[in-house]
Amino acid sequence: MGATDRNPSNSSYYVTNDFYAKLVADFEGWDLESRRIDEGPSLVRARSILFREARYLDQDRLRDWLTLFSPECAYWIPGTRNRGDPRREIAFAFHDRRQLEDRVYRLETGFAWSQTPVSRTSRMITNIEVFDTDEPGVTMVRSNFQVTEYWNGQIRFWTGYAVHRLAPESGDDLGVGAILAKQVNLIDCDENHRNPSITL
Amino acid sequence: MTGDGTAFDFDALIHEDKVHRSLYTNPAIFDRELTRIFGGTWVYLAHESQIPEPDSFFRTRLGLRPIIMVRDGDGVIRALYNRCTHRGATVCRAAQGTAKSFACPYHGWTFATSGKLLGVPWREGYAHDHRQEDQFNLAQVPRVESYRGFIFGTLNMDAPALADHLGPVRGPIDDWLDRNPGGKLVLSEANRMRFKGNWKLAYDNSADGYHVIFSHRSLLMMENRFAGDDPKGMSFYRQRPDSGRVRVYYFGNGHHFKDKRPTLADGPGAIWRIEGLHPGMEGYESEIRERYGARADAMLDLAGSIPMNINIFPNLLILGNHIQVLEPLSYNETATTWYGTAIVDDEDELDGAADLINALRMRTQEQFPIFGEVDDLTNFEEIQAGLGAEEDPWVYMDRGLGLPDRFTEKDGVVSGPATDEVFMREYMKHYKTLMAADPELSISRGGHD
Numbered sequence: 001m002g003a004t005d006r007n008p009s010n011s012s013y014y015v016t017n018d019f020y021a022k023l024v025a026d027f028e029g030w031d032l033e034s035r036r037i038d039e040g041p042s043l044v045r046a047r048s049i050l051f052r053e054a055r056y057l058d059q060d061r062l063r064d065w066l067t068l069f070s071p072e073c074a075y076w077i078p079g080t081r082n083r084g085d086p087r088r089e090i091a092f093a094f095h096d097r098r099q100l101e102d103r104v105y106r107l108e109t110g111f112a113w114s115q116t117p118v119s120r121t122s123r124m125i126t127n128i129e130v131f132d133t134d135e136p137g138v139t140m141v142r143s144n145f146q147v148t149e150y151w152n153g154q155i156r157f158w159t160g161y162a163v164h165r166l167a168p169e170s171g172d173d174l175g176v177g178a179i180l181a182k183q184v185n186l187i188d189c190d191e192n193h194r195n196p197s198i199t200l
Numbered sequence: 201m202t203g204d205g206t207a208f209d210f211d212a213l214i215h216e217d218k219v220h221r222s223l224y225t226n227p228a229i230f231d232r233e234l235t236r237i238f239g240g241t242w243v244y245l246a247h248e249s250q251i252p253e254p255d256s257f258f259r260t261r262l263g264l265r266p267i268i269m270v271r272d273g274d275g276v277i278r279a280l281y282n283r284c285t286h287r288g289a290t291v292c293r294a295a296q297g298t299a300k301s302f303a304c305p306y307h308g309w310t311f312a313t314s315g316k317l318l319g320v321p322w323r324e325g326y327a328h329d330h331r332q333e334d335q336f337n338l339a340q341v342p343r344v345e346s347y348r349g350f351i352f353g354t355l356n357m358d359a360p361a362l363a364d365h366l367g368p369v370r371g372p373i374d375d376w377l378d379r380n381p382g383g384k385l386v387l388s389e390a391n392r393m394r395f396k397g398n399w400k401l402a403y404d405n406s407a408d409g410y411h412v413i414f415s416h417r418s419l420l421m422m423e424n425r426f427a428g429d430d431p432k433g434m435s436f437y438r439q440r441p442d443s444g445r446v447r448v449y450y451f452g453n454g455h456h457f458k459d460k461r462p463t464l465a466d467g468p469g470a471i472w473r474i475e476g477l478h479p480g481m482e483g484y485e486s487e488i489r490e491r492y493g494a495r496a497d498a499m500l501d502l503a504g505s506i507p508m509n510i511n512i513f514p515n516l517l518i519l520g521n522h523i524q525v526l527e528p529l530s531y532n533e534t535a536t537t538w539y540g541t542a543i544v545d546d547e548d549e550l551d552g553a554a555d556l557i558n559a560l561r562m563r564t565q566e567q568f569p570i571f572g573e574v575d576d577l578t579n580f581e582e583i584q585a586g587l588g589a590e591e592d593p594w595v596y597m598d599r600g601l602g603l604p605d606r607f608t609e610k611d612g613v614v615s616g617p618a619t620d621e622v623f624m625r626e627y628m629k630h631y632k633t634l635m636a637a638d639p640e641l642s643i644s645r646g647g648h649d
């Protein structure tokens with residue numbers, strides 16, 4: 001890796017002050033009734049991408065899961081109910097492309113004790129709604145989720161809603177690179193969690 | 201409030217080289233800790249930045265006692281019992297905020313932020329006026345003192361002044377703060393976790409240099425996957441840590457300090473150079489270098505994690521830029537909250553760079569809790585499980601013990617190599633003294649006019 005390597009898997013030049021500012025703005029006030037898309041290909045596509053994402057995660061296909069994210073993506077789990085600004089507050093998690101790959105790399109080492117044994121998960125994704133944005137073809141997708149996690153002899157739940165910002169459809173991509181940003185809003189994001197090590 | 205009627209022979213439970221499992225597994229010992237330690241000695245309660253102005257409050261606990269930290273209308277910092285003096289309901293149910301008064305939701309008794317009882321509905325139904333009687337003001341922790349923004353409290357009127365109790369550990373705290381503009385920091389939300397295990401498992405671990413390359417093996421591999429010959433983060437431990445310059449210092453009263461700064465290269469930029477890879481690093485670094493030139497290295501160091509690890513018994517662990525707070529919930533459950541810190545540049549010493557530095561600094565603080573602490577917490581839980589074995593009761597902490605020339609002792613400060621368990625042995629001696637004592641605990645009713 002050299003100083004001029006701009007591949008976002010290797011370096012993080014794209015996460016700038018402007019990037020954060022746009023991210024925060026994009027995830028504010030997007031769920032207007034007037035922008036809701038109730039039917040048609042956007043909804044079918046959104047559902048297909050979200051279900052596929054859930055399946056990859058449930059099947060521990062983390063490398064396949066990574067392919068769904070765009071090169072210059074954001075993955076954001078706010079730690080407060082009003083979501084805050086990740087430039088000014090600690091998030092439950094905030095990853096760029098490289099750190100998403102870090103996350104997967106760590107789990108693959110075989111030495112991540114918090115995931116030994118590996119959690120078994122089953123995700124239910126419901127209430128999918130698609131909203132149009134000012135950027136041509138870009139949509140915001142809201143969904144409710146409940147993840148059941150079985151780990152070390154116990155069952156527990158992670159619950160909330162996710163917001164996916166999806167890139168315009170590009171034909172035959174099967175969702176590859178579609179997720180520009182994902183925000184995971186846990187209903188108990190500001191609570192102390194036991195072993196928060198699965199990928200949401 | 202003391203004297204639980206249970207006799208423990210702490211000499212039989214705590215030896216020089218080992219401690220008994222019951223310290224971690226016996227609920228009666230936990231109950232005793234709630235008075236002898238969480239009450240009997242100074243306990244960290246909150247940071248001043250969490251109650252920045254008059255009438256702000258923050259809900260916490262002293263042991264299991266529900267506490268409201270307030271800055272009252274006159275700006276006085278108080279630790280009020282969150283316990284209505286009528287029949288005991290909590291009067292404050294929000295985690296934090298501002299309030300002119302607290303009204304009990306059950307029968308409407310109202311209290312000032314100073315704890316003073318203001319009103320009792322339908323007072324004519326009582327034969328006396330509660331407002332004239334001190335015992336109806338909210339109880340308060342009678343001694344609340346701050347050291348450079350850290351607020352502590354104790355119920356023990358015989359405890360020394362906070363500054364004396366902290367003693368030489370104030371040196372590292374001062375260093376930790378003084379590197380920042382104005383010598384101060386504010387809290388900026390947190391990574392919040394809990395584990396099914398005794399709180400001392402986290403305190404035992406707090407300066408443990410022995411576990412790092414094993415417990416955090418996955419993180420070390422991850423943060424060095426691009427590093428080549430330029431090792432990052434905790435890589436120091438991969439060499440021969442005991443012959444290096446990192447030392448652990450025991451300061452008395454249970455406080456200790458692991459100083460990793462001697463591994464830093466000289467000059468500005470040394471902290472930044474060993475920082476792992478985080479979102480925005482390259483983008484922000486190039487912007488800061490472009491805008492600030494020769495000053496950039498020192499600025500980037502403020503975004504990097506300072507390699508210091510200061511542990512204030514029993515519940516405040518300063519690690520890198522974090523303020524980690526332990527809260528015992530039961531003998532086998534503990535909350536551990538990793539508060540992030542941000543710099544504040546009131547005097548604009550940094551010519552507008554503070555926001556850029558903080559944006560980086562949030563990310564450099566998230567990585568360890570998310571990718572490192574989770575593995576430690578799992579190991580703590582597995583210790584708690586292992587200690588279920590009654591017939592095999594000893595927990596050993598004898599690393600370094602008995603080796604010649606292993607330790608130095610100067611002015612009451614004991615120091616040893618990075619992986620030694622000397623700090624555990626020493627804090628356990630202090631723990632034994634506290635647990636064997638029977639201090640008188642008291643509350644106050646506020647000192648109102």
Ligand code: FES
Binds near residue numbers: 284307
């Ligand atoms: S318990 Fe608070 S007013 Fe009765």
Ligand SMILES: [Fe+2]
Binds near residue numbers: 405411412415416576
């Ligand atoms: Fe650790």
